[in-house]
Amino acid sequence: MKYNPVTGDVIQALQQITGEKYVKTNPDVLAAYQSDESLAPDMWHLPEVVVAPGSTEEVARIMEVANQYKIPVTPRSAGTSVSCGAVPVCGGIVLLMERMNRILEINEDGMYLVAQAGARTSDIQNAAKARGLMYAGDPCSADSCLIGGNLATNAGGNKAVRYGTTRHQVYAIEVVLPNGKITHLGAPLKKCSTGYCLDQLIIGSEGTLGIITQVTLKLVPLCPYKLDVLAVFTDLAKATALVPKLVKAGLNPTSVEFMDNNFVRRASDYSELRLPHYEDGFYDIISIETFSEAELDAKMDILASICEKAGATDVVEADDRVWKVRRNCLESTRALSKVATSEDLVVPVPKIAECIQTLVAESKKYDFLLFCLAHAGDGNLHFQIMKRDMSDEEWKKQVAAFRDFAYPYVYKLGGRLSGEHGIGYKRMPYLERCADPVELELMKTIKRALDPNDILNPDKVIHIEE
Structure with a gap:
């Protein structure tokens, strides 16, 4: 599209519209928003x-100007996306939501909270x-991300196993x-x-169909009893096979997180901590929450029994040290390579073990480093792929070859390209290849209908031909 x-x-x-203070064109500011x-x-x-x-009214007036002059607009929350979803690939306007950051209402009887998108x-x-x-939405970047970006990408996170992703926490949007x-x-x-479910259409559309400016979020009762358990395995197959067993037992865990040994060692070193089986351990971290102490005790007994029968080497309480290591996983890899890419694949829960083992084995054919962690309880797998000693050309070639195997394989398992990070600009060409053509054309039809000038976050998720 020509702009x-x-x-x-x-x-x-x-x-x-906004005042001169809030319109920036100096090069150092522009450079901060290129990525x-x-x-x-x-x-x-x-x-x-x-x-x-x-304000919402100012956002609306900016969009009117953009349409008048045919200027592309890229909405941006905190920029924590790893899919190039907030990168202005067509130039134009980057629209920041960070000033609109107020929590407007907490209704305890109705159990909802109203906030602006920049909160x-x-x-x-x-x-x-x-x-x-x-508020059950709990992406790993919660300390830095903004709620509008969570809605735009339908963010997942640690509690999605029990409570669902961001879209399941929303009553209404402006x-x-x-x-x-x-x-x-x-x-x-x-x-x-009452009519089409248009709020859910906008949520997860990655800022391509509308700019969310305000949200009414569902709240749930806070469970008074909680325990986190670390199940340590020394066998990858046994560690990844645990999750379906937990689901079938009816434990209804709040979260089930998996870390391969690469992440265990790297994040432990980064955190300056040593946890059990540092040298050879694969970690499953399971959180159980209940409303009675007796229920918690009963579930913990069942959980310990399942883990031991599944082949766990150790089953211990996961204290703050374990969660510190888990939170530092991605940050710990940045020192290994300044060039990396993360995969956000999602598969049916019973296919987790097969998928992880197959893709880890496939990665051995290449020269890059591959680490794996997962929101295992909902089938969401993260592979961090890092460049080693190779040329840029060879890096791109090897990553493309791995994806050419991994993406069709995941679709054959009944999975998809993204569980929570979104398609953005990074995965757009692969969605074109992997998605059902009828589904893809339906998405393009909706985009054309709502955004005939292709002004809003163009070249994200899908490409619209001129």
Whole structure:
């Protein structure tokens, strides 16, 4: 698609909307918004202007200007995406949501919270907890990510096994459509069969169908009893085969996290900690929450028995040290390589063991490093692939070859390309190859209908031909 450059007239129009203070064109600011957290410099692109609106109405007026001048707009939350979803691949405007950061209401009787899209996820969690309630959305980047970005990508996280992904935590959203119109979708209702479920269409659309500016989130009671267990295995097959056994036992765990030994050793070193079986251990971290102490004790007995029968070498309480190591997994690999890519595959839970073992074996054919961790309880597998001593050309060739095997294989298992990170710009060509052509055309039809000028976050998820 052909777009127009950002001219002085465009800058002036934006300044009239937000004030000159919130319209930035200096090179150092633009450079800060050319990338997200993905270590993929070849996919980074400079914006022409960065704008920080302070209200939904300002967002709407910015979109009107963008359509008038045919300027692409890339919405951006905290930039924690690893799919190049917030990278302005077509230049134009980067639209920051960080000024719109207020928590507007906590309704304890209705058990919901209303917040602007720029509110930090951890602030929402803490505000709910202070009222004896819980916001169950819990991405690993909660301390830095913003709630609007969570909705845009349908973020998952540690509690998705029990509570579902971000879309399952939402009652309603306020949205600015690509044409600048404002609409309110959904409602704080337990059920609704009134027309199309448009709020769920916008959630997870990665900022391509609308800009979420406000959200009404579901809250749940805070469980008073909780215990985290670390099950250590020295055999990859046994460690990955545990998850279906837990599900079938009806334990309803809050989370089940898997770490391969590469991550165990690397993250332990980074955290300056030594945990059991540092040299040869594969970790499953299981969280159980209940409303009675007796129920917790009973479930822990069942859990310990299942782990031991599955071949666990050790079953111990997972204290803060274990979670520190888990939280530092990805950060710990950055010193190994400044060039890396992360995979976010998702497969049916019974296929987890087969998928991990197959792809780890496949990776041995290549010269890159591959580490694996997973939100194993919901089948979401993360492979961190890091460049070693090879040319850029060879790196790209080997990663492409691995993906050419991995992606069709995952689809054959009934899986998909992304469980929580989204398609963004990074996986867009692969979605074109792997998705059902009818499904793909349906997505393009929706995009064309809502955004005929292809103004909003273009070249993300799907490519629209001119």
